[in-house]
Amino acid sequence: MYDLAVMWEWLEFAVRWTHVITAIAWIGSSFYFIALDLGLHRDRNLATGADGEEWQVHGGGFYHIQKYLVAPANMPDGLVWFKWESYSTWLTGFAMLVLVYYLGGELYLIDANVLDIPVWQGALISMASLAFGWFAYNTLCKVFVDANQTVLMVALFVVLVGMSIFYTQVFSGRAALLHLGAFTATIMSANVFFVIMPNQRIVVADLQAGRKPDAKYGKIAKQRSTHNNYLTLPVIFLMLSNHYPLAFATPYNWAIASLVFLMGVTIRHWFNTQHARKGAPHWTWAATVMLMIVIAWLSSIRHEEPAEQQAGLKGAALVYASAPGFEDVTDIVLGRCSMCHAAEPSWEGMHWPPKGVVLETPEQVAAEARRIYVQSGIAHAMPPANLSYMEPEERLKIVEWYRGAKGAGVEG
Template sequence: MGVVETMIGIVVCICLSGTVVIQKLVQQYAEDPNRQNEKDKDFAANMRFFRKWLFFIAAFFSGAYIIYNQVAGTPWQAHLQEWLDLIFRWLHIIFGISWVGASFYFVFLENSLNRTEEIRDELAGNLWAIHGGGFYFLEKYKIAPKQIPKHLHWFKYEAYFTWLTGTCLLTIVYYFNAESFLLNPEITQLSPVLGVMIGVSSIVFSWVFYELLSQTSLLAPEKRPIFFLIMVLYLLAVAYCLSIVFNPRAAYIHMGAIMGTMMAGNVFFVIIPAQKEMVFAAKEGRAPNGELGKRAGWRSYHNNYFTLPVLFIMISNHFPSTFGNEHSVLILLLISLAGAGIKHFHNQWERGELNRWIVPISLVLLVLTIYLTAPKSREELANADKVPFTEVEAIIGQRCRPCHSKTPTDDVFIVAQGGMMFDTPEQIVASKDKIMNRAVITKTMPQGNKTKMTMEERTKIETWIMQGAKLED
């Protein structure tokens, strides 16, 4: 059984088992007269919601398995995978924009509240705003209003669906094609199933580590720098370990999945439960626990600082000089710190506070990253023995053209990736800079070195380009 069949079987079994367990739990709640309060009814409603989604996921993957068996080994296999990639990537971006936008907006709102002028006792602050041709007036309560409004909007599904579509995308691109995208045989010899298990385990374990650390006293104001340092060192260690095991591009994406899971976990396990408890307390006439709101607020700030590093990782696969560099882990660290620093400056600026050193330090980190990713000069190759184009064309024909052609022969890619084709000498010469970057400098092509391009072949391509990329032998 292959990695695709194994993963689909595991997902379907987990989902179906979950629906059975949840059904029994909901039935127990419905029959128990002591569980008819507002909180228990809300819990049962949530369980019914998750039962529907688990059943939908099980049905989806079961259908996908049937279709996969029908199209396996045919051109439709790659075609359907490409469309799944496109659809879930599109959805991931749509939900991600909604989530990040909400995060940025509410942190801005919190930082920009008027907390002093004409504020009623029960309010923490207010804000006047103008947008889209209209005036808006917003108020924040210190804890909760005396009466909960009938229509209360919750910001949670943006986070949930961003995480779900991201998980599907990770599975479709990296786990279903583990041999090509997840693993690099030049780095380590792992089976696809073991590689997938390592990837999933790294995400789950990292979330557990973050959650346990967040429940310690290190979130106290005077200890937050220690919390930040521990998290940076932990993520740095995980990134290094993944870079040893995985394809560089897959290692980066898994770091994005790890941080994204921490963010979604904050929403699902901390922020939303805290908000629900405050709503229940207000409805029942109890004094809401203000500490729950503070805890949720700090997790929301954590998510706010994660956003720029995660957004960088989302686009990094288009820039091989980052993930394909020999210092890829250091580059990820520098850009993440720079992004978090710029976000910190922005948050302080919205509060009317300014630390003038944050932006210069962040810019220095970015400049250092640009320096680290700069190509090394190999001018001596210009005077080396001449490499004829016929040799380069033979190498590209054997190692690159299976994917980069008008009629690809690869079993995964049915169209030329990135629109790059090497069918003619003119196309090869026109793409020499990209070939230099991907095949020589970053060594991120061929994908997972699927066609076994050797270092000697990469050097010949580099020498030919340094000698002017001439067609004449």
């Protein structure tokens, strides 16, 4: 039997895997070249026009690397371009955004208690915000082109704080932090597509035409690459945050996201200073630890829930709730899962529901239908190690209920 839910799960897995692979390639090359540039020796006898050199050993061989500040005298053969790592990371990331947050918007993107809007409106806001991110950042770079770069980074931080507040007022907590990561990653990839690569093409064209390239293009490209270097670690944190409710499911998630950008700066400053052989600013690790402590504290502050929560069902959840066997499945889930998946878990040592999934009411069970089906009906991943002893007959009831609802017209 063709099972759309299982196929969809594998599609998400495949796209996510591809996204991680391309991100590793992009981040790896970015970190390597920043470290290489900062560590170049400029006090040696260099080839004409070379700005610095480095000897490295890896994989049983020695590498002699030279950097030309503007360009070599002649166009070299077999020039390697580094661009597809960035493009493919963004494209696969946007594909994940579509698969999980646009097509699964009722569950992941929109929280009616935050802002009750249709999923299609949320998707449009999402895409518009990503475009705005590049426009705002690029404008700041042009306005502060001759200013101290610290001023530019402070201005960018103000924009990021503003966007973190905006996202938490529009989307669910999970989607808000994920979108702030996508917002930043879009800036980084657009840097490559709209600035770094075009500038490098101008230099190559000048070389091919026998002209001396203008040094400003290389300086601009290096500036944008440096910005990307400092933004990388916060993006990774924000992309991982959707697995940790303490990061996104708190009233201060916007502040947590903002502080993460400061941690990214302190960590990268240590590494970059080390690569440049300017000492080891260990104070950056103390600052990072203090920031993390503040983040952990913010995540633990309790707040009063609204007096009236919107508990009504809508969309596909209505069909799941009315499908044959729903009452039995609800009893199974409440009996086998809700000791952990509760607003206040009763399982010893557990202080919050795993992944932020709460299963204490029929409405919540219906809203999480696909995950219950995949995790407990098909994969048998839940309960973990089957600690609550879910019986094979109970898993079968979950499968029959979900497929019955699917037969009644629910997609996925």
